[in-house]
Amino acid sequence: MAGAEWESLEQCLEKNLPPAELREVKRLLYGKETRKLELPSRASEAALEGDFELQGYAFEAAEEQLRRPRIVRVGLVQNRIPLPADAPVAKQVSAIHERIEVIAEVAAMCGVNIICFQEAWTMPFAFCTREKLPWTEFAESAEAGPTTRFCQKLAKKYDMVVVSPILERDEEHGDVLWNTAVVISSSGAVLGKTRKNHIPRVGDFNESTYYMEGNLGHPVFQTKFGRIAVNICYGRHHPLNWLMFSVNGAEIIFNPSATIGALSESLWPIEARNAAIANHCFTCAINRVGEEFFPNEFTSGDGKKAHHNFGYFYGSSYVAAPDSSRTPGLSRNRDGLLVAELNLNLCRQMSDIWNFKMTGRYEMYARELTEAVKPDYNPNIVKE
Numbered sequence: 001m002a003g004a005e006w007e008s009l010e011q012c013l014e015k016n017l018p019p020a021e022l023r024e025v026k027r028l029l030y031g032k033e034t035r036k037l038e039l040p041s042r043a044s045e046a047a048l049e050g051d052f053e054l055q056g057y058a059f060e061a062a063e064e065q066l067r068r069p070r071i072v073r074v075g076l077v078q079n080r081i082p083l084p085a086d087a088p089v090a091k092q093v094s095a096i097h098e099r100i101e102v103i104a105e106v107a108a109m110c111g112v113n114i115i116c117f118q119e120a121w122t123m124p125f126a127f128c129t130r131e132k133l134p135w136t137e138f139a140e141s142a143e144a145g146p147t148t149r150f151c152q153k154l155a156k157k158y159d160m161v162v163v164s165p166i167l168e169r170d171e172e173h174g175d176v177l178w179n180t181a182v183v184i185s186s187s188g189a190v191l192g193k194t195r196k197n198h199i200p201r202v203g204d205f206n207e208s209t210y211y212m213e214g215n216l217g218h219p220v221f222q223t224k225f226g227r228i229a230v231n232i233c234y235g236r237h238h239p240l241n242w243l244m245f246s247v248n249g250a251e252i253i254f255n256p257s258a259t260i261g262a263l264s265e266s267l268w269p270i271e272a273r274n275a276a277i278a279n280h281c282f283t284c285a286i287n288r289v290g291e292e293f294f295p296n297e298f299t300s301g302d303g304k305k306a307h308h309n310f311g312y313f314y315g316s317s318y319v320a321a322p323d324s325s326r327t328p329g330l331s332r333n334r335d336g337l338l339v340a341e342l343n344l345n346l347c348r349q350m351s352d353i354w355n356f357k358m359t360g361r362y363e364m365y366a367r368e369l370t371e372a373v374k375p376d377y378n379p380n381i382v383k384e
Ligand SMILES: NC(=O)NCCC(=O)O
Pocket: 119, 200, 205, 232, 233, 234, 235, 257, 258, 259, 260, 263, 264
């Protein structure tokens, strides 16, 4: 299984395919080509100095007579944890805030309107350990915690919407934990929060030890740049989860994730891209980078030796559009900022062409699903 030594699918294709074939392969794997964005040279210099990748692409839409283009720039941030997982909690949180502050400043230079960080961005992805302390100490109030205050400052300073996926401690309801994304308006106000609806029970993703499935449904946030939603990590395997955000009007669905190569890398390029097509919206898939080592060994419950290492987080963050085009991914092994310019008019344009919302048989599905979840349901199998 590839670790850091394998840079990316894109690099491999560029290196090994003759130009004419590369064009055809890209046509299938990436759809209509996205235009490379001209980003300010001071942003590229700052990225170089800060040792992170900076890429920018634009999605085009057809010109309309009655609507002006609705242009919005999104910024996707993928990163390693800057300090080892056994460093003191407060130091880890400050180090990650400092790292993200540098990347957010570059995002602002690039004109980013909405920035989204990776899942549980303020901490190592420690849920594999099943230990409570010190990992639960990373949990914070979504409304008033230090990370939300940090993001509010960024939002106000840069007139930017910030999507901040954290481990939430809900002090108003018995101090319980949730996997939550806080959405902070460009005014600096907390617009709201959304919680991870599907908790993985696969491999070392032992998240059910820490929190329950979200109870906030599928909220969509009206920002001044467009309507956004957040489908946290494992929710991307559930087409109906994407659908419900779309039913509520999401034009951009962020998918902040933490996932490893051995488990999901072959699913990664397909799922968010498919969701963008099926729901006539943009999707933004973000994954963390690198390896994380935990002080105490843990087992994977598979009879194999206990280990300290979760596996390889393969980055590869990308944006997908409703017309099936997508950006190349960021690298598999470096911190990175992906800037994508979207024209939200493309959502309705694709809907008018393909009509999935119009041809979807939602009443029929709703009726049949209502029956299917009943304990006495008989599957509709026709037998001879
Ligand atoms: N963080 C998380 O939900 N990971 C589960 C694995 C996956 O969905 O690829």
